[in-house]
Amino acid sequence: MTAAVESGPRTERNADATRARILDAAFREIYRKGFQGMRLDDVLRQTGLTKGALYHHFPNKMSLGYAVVDELIAEAMSGIWVTALQDSRDPIGVIIQLITNLARGHGPFEAVTQGCPLNNLAQEMSPLDEGFRMRIDRVFQTWSRCLVEALEAGKRHGTVRQELDSERAAIFVIAAVEGCIGMAKNAQSLERLQVCTTSLVEYLDSLRS
Amino acid sequence: MTAAVESGPRTERNADATRARILDAAFREIYRKGFQGMRLDDVLRQTGLTKGALYHHFPNKMSLGYAVVDELIAEAMSGIWVTALQDSRDPIGVIIQLITNLARGHGPFEAVTQGCPLNNLAQEMSPLDEGFRMRIDRVFQTWSRCLVEALEAGKRHGTVRQELDSERAAIFVIAAVEGCIGMAKNAQSLERLQVCTTSLVEYLDSLRS
DNA sequence: CTACATACCGACCATCTGGTTTGTCAATAG
DNA sequence: CTATTGACAAACCAGATGGTCGGTATGTAG
Structure with a gap:
């Protein structure tokens, strides 16, 4: 039976969801402070993630x-x-x-x-x-x-x-x-x-x- | 005769002119990069002045x-x-x-x-x-x-x-x-x-x- | 000439910031 | 079961940045 396919959203270690969370937080910060004013640390604080996660999904701030x-x-x-x-x-x-x-x-x-x-x-x-x-x-x-x-x-x-x-x-x-x-x-x-x-x-x- | 009154613009140590130069450079930098993007060092480089001069005329960046x-x-x-x-x-x-x-x-x-x-x-x-x-x-x-x-x-x-x-x-x-x-x-x-x-x-x- | 205020210099500092590196742990393939 | 890879954590780093501070040169009033 191999527990196959996939069943609903995973609560942890879901790459797409993590990426989306980062994107969402980044949007909010950019909206408030502008791109130059956005701080990666603030984005991460908002998501509860760390630099590792961010730089895993995006090569840089730009x-x-x-x-x-x-x-x-x-x-x-x-x-x-x-x-x-x-x-x-x-x-x-x-x-x-x-x-x-x-x-x-x-x-x-x-x-x-x-x-x-x-x-x-x-x-x-x-x-x-x-x-x-x-x-x-x-x-x-x-x-x-x-x-x-x-x-x-x-x-x-x-x-x-x-x-x-x-x-x-x-x-x-x-x-x-x-x-x-x-x-x-x-x-x-x-x-x-x-x-x-x-x-x-x-x-x-x-x-x- | 006391060389009195005052005769034209002084070339050095003219407070008003210095202030104006800083202001002018700041305007250009803000115009190009925004206020948050403006860097005091860039303003100073443009005027040839130093931190001391800037902070003599203005209490802070704001x-x-x-x-x-x-x-x-x-x-x-x-x-x-x-x-x-x-x-x-x-x-x-x-x-x-x-x-x-x-x-x-x-x-x-x-x-x-x-x-x-x-x-x-x-x-x-x-x-x-x-x-x-x-x-x-x-x-x-x-x-x-x-x-x-x-x-x-x-x-x-x-x-x-x-x-x-x-x-x-x-x-x-x-x-x-x-x-x-x-x-x-x-x-x-x-x-x-x-x-x-x-x-x-x-x-x-x-x-x- | 003296005394004092103004104008400015330049070294220094704490903090912040984007980015890197190494390591850990789960999932999946073989 | 083991090897490999993907997803993320955490400590770390170098450079930048706003701001401070003691000092110095210049102008000026008495």
């Missing part, structure tokens, strides 16, 4: 940062924007909804106090490290492409103005969203986010046909 | 950072926005002009590759240190107030729509400007900045009466 972008942040973005905009007839409405949720404090992350994980990293690391920049840019491009496709679909469904330059609009929407979150983060004020997004929603409404 | 915000960044912002918008009958035109200049690469700083010094610091430090946050917020408020006043003046001169909520618009413009610069910085592309600001200019035009 790679850990890269993995956070590729595996956590990219997924999170996709989970929010790509998912919500798939097969939507009224993309503008969906975008407005997502932004409104954010401004209500209903986000998957603490946008007001901590900002957007993706943009935080972009602003900190893009000029400093090409590896980070490329990975982050990939995420922004996915986001942008998803917006473009949704807007084009909106045109086909007659909910978006035909003359709209989707590419241009998509990039600007992303810029504006990140800008609004940044304002809120600096003011540490949810109200600031609301004031700011109100204008953005107005702009979005102007794109309707 | 205070040096504060001084950069209060004395350099605040001044720079004022020098650009407040100056340009004073006594303007057509604020929207002026704002568009400033943004266009930026997108042409004619800025006082390397916006495309390095971002906006003020916003960089805001995104990095606001959640981490209340002292930084307050100082940075003060600069943003000055900027915002200057935009509000200009827009109100524009209303009086009939170049801006009467129904416009100036406060709201001002904050959004700042958010959008910073957002656009952020996009360009991540892409490390002047073209991206141009694409992004084009939409912003469109929005600004829509505020005209």
